[in-house]
Amino acid sequence: MRKFLAALLIGAAAAAGAGAAMAQDGPLRIEIDQGVIEPLPYAVPDFVPETPAAAEYAAQIARVIAADLSGTGLFREVPASAHISKVTGFDNPVKYADWKAVNAQALITGAVSVNGNQLTVRFRGHDVFAEKELGTGLQFNGTTDGWRRMAHKVADAVYSRITGESGYFDSRVVYVSESGPKNDRRKRLAVMDYDGANVQYLTNSASIVLAPRFSPTGDRVLYTSYESGFPQIHVLDVGQVQRKVLSSGDGTMSFAPRFAPDGRTIVYSQTQGGNTDLYTMDISTGAKTRLTSAPSIETAPSFSPDGSQIVFESDRSGSQQLYVMPAGGGEARRISFGEGRYGTPVWSPRGDMIAFTKQNKGRFHIGVMRTDGGEERLLTASFLDEGPTWAPNGRVIMFTRESQGSAGRALLYSVDITGRNLKPVKTPDGASDPAWSPLQN
Amino acid sequence: MSGMKLAIAAVAVLGLAACSNNRWDDAANSGAGAGAGAGLGAGALDPASPAYFQQTIGDRVLFAVDQSTLSPEAQGILQGQARWLTQNADYVVTIEGHADEQGTREYNLALGARRANAAREYLISQGVAGHRLKVVSYGKERPLEICSNEACYSKNRRAVTVLAGGLTG
Numbered sequence: 339m340r341k342f343l344a345a346l347l348i349g350a351a352a353a354a355g356a357g358a359a360m361a362q363d364g365p366l367r368i369e370i371d372q373g374v375i376e377p378l379p380y381a382v383p384d385f386v387p388e389t390p391a392a393a394e395y396a397a398q399i400a401r402v403i404a405a406d407l408s409g410t411g412l413f414r415e416v417p418a419s420a421h422i423s424k425v426t427g428f429d430n431p432v433k434y435a436d437w438k439a440v441n442a443q444a445l446i447t448g449a450v451s452v453n454g455n456q457l458t459v460r461f462r463g464h465d466v467f468a469e470k471e472l473g474t475g476l477q478f479n480g481t482t483d484g485w486r487r488m489a490h491k492v493a494d495a496v497y498s499r500i501t502g503e504s505g506y507f508d509s510r511v512v513y514v515s516e517s518g519p520k521n522d523r524r525k526r527l528a529v530m531d532y533d534g535a536n537v538q539y540l541t542n543s544a545s546i547v548l549a550p551r552f553s554p555t556g557d558r559v560l561y562t563s564y565e566s567g568f569p570q571i572h573v574l575d576v577g578q579v580q581r582k583v584l585s586s587g588d589g590t591m592s593f594a595p596r597f598a599p600d601g602r603t604i605v606y607s608q609t610q611g612g613n614t615d616l617y618t619m620d621i622s623t624g625a626k627t628r629l630t631s632a633p634s635i636e637t638a639p640s641f642s643p644d645g646s647q648i649v650f651e652s653d654r655s656g657s658q659q660l661y662v663m664p665a666g667g668g669e670a671r672r673i674s675f676g677e678g679r680y681g682t683p684v685w686s687p688r689g690d691m692i693a694f695t696k697q698n699k700g701r702f703h704i705g706v707m708r709t710d711g712g713e714e715r716l717l718t719a720s721f722l723d724e725g726p727t728w729a730p731n732g733r734v735i736m737f738t739r740e741s742q743g744s745a746g747r748a749l750l751y752s753v754d755i756t757g758r759n760l761k762p763v764k765t766p767d768g769a770s771d772p773a774w775s776p777l778q779n
Numbered sequence: 780m781s782g783m784k785l786a787i788a789a790v791a792v793l794g795l796a797a798c799s800n801n802r803w804d805d806a807a808n809s810g811a812g813a814g815a816g817a818g819l820g821a822g823a824l825d826p827a828s829p830a831y832f833q834q835t836i837g838d839r840v841l842f843a844v845d846q847s848t849l850s851p852e853a854q855g856i857l858q859g860q861a862r863w864l865t866q867n868a869d870y871v872v873t874i875e876g877h878a879d880e881q882g883t884r885e886y887n888l889a890l891g892a893r894r895a896n897a898a899r900e901y902l903i904s905q906g907v908a909g910h911r912l913k914v915v916s917y918g919k920e921r922p923l924e925i926c927s928n929e930a931c932y933s934k935n936r937r938a939v940t941v942l943a944g945g946l947t948g
Contacts, residue, residue, distance in 0.1 A: 519925065520922055520925040521921075521922055521923065521924070521925050523920070546917075546920050548884060548920070549884060549885070567873075567915065568915050569888065569915075569916070589913050589914070591888070591892060591915065591916060593885065593888055594885040594888075607885065607888075607889065609888075609889060609892040609916070611896060612847075612892050612893045612895065612896020612897065612899075612900075612914065613892075613893075613896075614888075614889035614892060614893075635886060635889040635890065635893070637885040637886060637888070637889050638883070638885045638886070651883075651885075651886065653886075657845075658883075658886055681882075681883035681885070681886050682883050682884075682885065695883050697881070697882070697883070700881075721927070722880065722881075724883050724884065725883070725884065740880070742927040743925075743926060743927045744925040744926050744927075746880075746925070746927060771884070
């Protein structure tokens with residue numbers, strides 16, 4: 339499972355460093371915050387295979403890069419059928435006129451070589467109309483079974499150079515895989531690449547599992563399991579698939595766990611005598627701290643990325659609303675004031691926004707608001723949308739959408755925080771409760 | 780677990796001999812939230828049997844949208860449950876709280892816990908020892924009815940008293 343992946347700069351400009359390359363402000367720029375944008379046309383011809391065994395990877399890597407970039411809705415691929423030039427050597431001069439003629443504003447070229455199970459991918463981005471390289475070429479080394487990750491890394495670099503934002507393609511999603519009818523649903527934990535590839539199951543479906551959450555470094559997953567007959571919090575090492583029960587059983591229910599940014603503390607809900615409050619726990623010592631003490635429901639807590647605050651939902655006002663309090667507990671201030679009920683708040687990894695589920699007039703919405711509750715924006719509407727999770731760059735949200743009726747089924751969807759580019763995420767079976775990992779190293 | 784199944788099978792056989800016994804007919808509110816009797820006449824059940832508890836007394840109470848207060852009807856069912864549990868003191872029970880699908884997952888878990896606890900508190904007020912009554916919430920994870928309208932939702936918003944343990948505790 340562990341793959342070595344290294345990035346090296348290519349070419350004479352290498353000494354200038356990637357930072358300088360990223361900071362360049364060429365004409366090729368997508369401002370993500372703008373309203374409706376025209377997707378930027380680009381071309382990514384098959385990479386050049388430099389060893390015989392590299393042929394099968396060279397074409398597929400280009401296809402994954404294209405799927406990543408076009409999948410954002412910010413880029414539009416100029417298909418291979420329209421290409422005039424063929425790229426036959428990585429270091430051959432680029433015939434910019436041929437790419438201008440098909441209106442490809444960006445061009446990505448690359449080369450692949452395979453040595454045993456070692457895979458090397460090199461790439462360059464080109465600003466076609468400026469007739470120059472877009473940043474510095476990069477080289478990634480890894481194993482052949484990690485070829486998709488290398489494609490995602492290339493796409494992340496291109497995305498980042500053109501948008502000025504960090505990428506999110508080399509990331510994973512842990513979720514609950516669902517099968518069976520609504521009244522006999524089987525659930526098991528699964529983890530996959532952000533685009534639905536490389537699905538791997540982490541538990542069997544013998545007991546209900548809910549709401550997995552990645553650790554800040556992506557190595558562990560917290561989730562709720564009914565294995566003991568009562569919902570309890572488990573932590574799982576993704577690489578080793580080793581599990582450990584964190585909460586004590588004995589008739590108390592624990593659920594809705596999330597890591598603190600330090601990766602050592604968790605925040606969660608515990609129910610006693612029918613009343614649900616928030617607690618933190620030190621994972622290594624098991625020491626608990628009670629954060630709330632109210633007869634109302636307090637649940638779905640989520641830390642701010644700096645670890646200083648917690649956003650959560652409570653029905654202390656009479657209906658589900660969002661509140662923010664200091665991470666150690668104390669005075670909470672309500673931040674949701676619109677019509678309807680608000681739940682499942684999640685702090686953006688950038689720290690600037692909170693995503694939530696809103697229930698109003700029989701419909702469910704995924705929305706975002708500023709951390710003080712301002713600028714509420716609903717991104718989706720359906721019979722049942724819930725449980726947003728942020729892409730590592732804070733620009734895209736994935737969530738669960740469940741369809742109506744006896745044949746109702748849960749699937750994953752993603753949407754930009756602008757509300758654009760709503761689309762399903764491919765999973766082999768029904769799926770719910772996605773949680774996005776940080777960007778992988 | 781398998782020991783418990785054996786015990787249930789045994790009382791079901793005994794039930795045939797006890798069919799004329801109608802001491803328990805005053806457990807009036809039976810039909811109300813109980814699952815359908817599935818062709819089994821209530822009179823055929825041994826009043827000390829789990830089946831009698833489930834079908835004649837009624838093993839569940841229902842709740843209004845986003846509420847955990849017990850209706851007069853629910854209180855009647857729980858009074859019947861309390862009498863039965865007092866007279867069949869070997870059983871421990873788990874009260875399972877449930878919610879309909881109109882709600883977020885975490886909130887529904889907490890809401891189901893409130894409902895189960897409301898039933899538990901009422902049973903205690905009717906004289907059932909608290910140590911016999913565990914609660915667990917399934918939130919919206921275990922719907923009984925699968926349509927997406929109030930006809931189904933109303934049956935899914937429930938607290939079900941599940942007999943367990945029996946003599947084995």
